[in-house]
Amino acid sequence: MTRCLRKACIRYYTLPRQPSRQYDAAAIATRIHDWEKGIMERCTVELDTITASQYTSMCMTLDRPLPPRPCPLPACGTPLPANWHLAYFPARLRESQLAADGYEPEWQPPPPFDRRVWASGRLKWWPANALRIGDRAQQETRCRSVNVKEGSVGTTVFVTTEQLVRNARGPVLTDERCLAYMSTDVKPSPPRSxxxxxxxxxxxxxxxxxxxxxxxxxxxxxxxxxxxxxxxxxxxxxxxxxxxxxxxxxxxxxxxxxxxxxxxxxxxxxxxxxxxxxxxxxxxxxxxxxxxxxxxxxxxxxxxxxxxxxxxxxxxxxxxxxxxxxxxxxxxxxxxxxxx
Known part of the structure; x- marks a missing residue:
């Protein structure tokens, strides 16, 4: 993994380009290698209470039916629909801690890999233990893999994290997410990069x-x-x-x-x-x-x-x-x- 990563970085940063900045290929490869070792050992934990208010707000956002009035809030014990756990367990960061694009930088590779898109994922539920309104729960996040690939847009770093959600009764679901990080070295020409x-x-x-x-x-x-x-x-x-x-x-x-x-x-x-x-x-x-x-x-x-x-x-x-x-x-x- 380390050798492939180093070769990819060296190939990328020695290609004929029109960069606004110059990078030392070996230094970049070393920096990514050191960063990878660090995030593979990292685990973040977010605690949250599964509230009816967030549930109702998600219903209105996605145009889903609400409980009948006069009380439009779901009852305690109502299970969350699939993937609605994303309305909970936010990364609690101040604005000054965010990257320039507004996203949290916890799993972001070192510069210049500052442009990101959501690439893929896998969700797995524990059927006997749904996440429900009123639950106090936690989400543990770990990095599962880092892969570097070459393509027509240059080098892309794929970072896969896994979120494990638990409540008082045990595991609820795992949420595996893969984000693709690309270089912002060459500024795209609007409207297409x-x-x-x-x-x-x-x-x-x-x-x-x-x-x-x-x-x-x-x-x-x-x-x-x-x-x-x-x-x-x-x-x-x-x-x-x-x-x-x-x-x-x-x-x-x-x-x-x-x-x-x-x-x-x-x-x-x-x-x-x-x-x-x-x-x-x-x-x-x-x-x-x-x-x-x-x-x-x-x-x-x-x-x-x-x-x-x-x-x-x-x-x-x-x-x-x-x-x-x-x-x-x-x-x-x-x-x-x-x-x-």
Whole structure:
């Protein structure tokens, strides 16, 4: 790992470029190596109480039904929908502690790898122990891997962390997240950077959906979701920063928001078909291309085929994906369901 990382850094920083700053390749490789050793030993712990207020605010943000009036707050003991734990356990950092793009720098590689996007993830639930309103819980975060890869946009550092959420009854879920960090050495030329050219090459989704829903993420929706998850990454709500500094055509829809919307689509199907005996066991997903504020996106789902069920008996699978307004694939994942 160390040798590959060092070679990647040396190749990257000795390529003919037009940098605004000069970097010593060997020094950068050593710095990343030292940083990697440090974060692999790090563990952060966030404590929180699962409140009804955050739950209700998430319902309004995602346009989900609220409990009937006169009391629109959910009762104590109400389980959280899938991926709503992101509204809790925020990284409690002062503004002065944040990176220039507004994001927390706890797992960020050393400069110049300052540009980041959400790449992929995997969620796994303990079915016998749901996170519920009223729970006092904690989230432990550790770094699981660091991978350096070369591509058409230069060197990318992939950092995978794992969040383990527990309540008083034991483990609730694990949330594995992979963020891709790229260099800001070369300032992108608006409205498109090299990163955007790569990401816009996403293939058109040629799948047949069994159920779908189209929505248009608005600035208010993205702002509310950023506030609820205490996510101050400026690419999601700061139009000037997203378009001028990072070269996107508009603010980006959060990767975890797209993931949450896909899981919500699946939960709606389970509720509609009264399949309360089924629960979501896991969801593995990958971000493929960006979705933008003010542009329609469509959520799709398709149940596994008989051949797929025969290959993995006892488990039902549902393929979920999101597409942009041109039908390009933006996120793709597979949920595994089991009987309660």
């Amino acid at each position: 090299k990163l955007m050219i790569l990401m816009h090459a996403a293939r058109i989704a040629n799948r047949v959906a069994e159920f779908s829903r189209t929505l248009e993420p608005t600035p208010i929706m993205l702002f509310r979701y950023s506030a609820l998850t205490f996510n101050s990454h400026r690419i999601h709500y700061d139009h000037q920063y997203a378009t001028v500094e990072e070269g996107y055509p508009a603010p980006l829809v959060h990767g975890p928001l797209t993931c949450t919307l896909l899981l919500g689509l699946l939960e709606e199907q389970l509720h509609h078909h009264r399949a309360q005996t089924l629960h979501i066991d896991s969801f593995t997903y990958r971000a493929i291309s960006p979705l933008y504020c003010g542009r329609p996106l469509t959520l799709h789902g398709r149940w596994s085929t008989s051949a797929e069920a025969d290959a993995d008996p006892g488990r039902l699978k549902c393929h979920l994906w999101a597409t942009n307004e041109q039908g390009g694939l933006a996120m793709s994942g597979t949920a595994t369901l089991e009987a309660s």
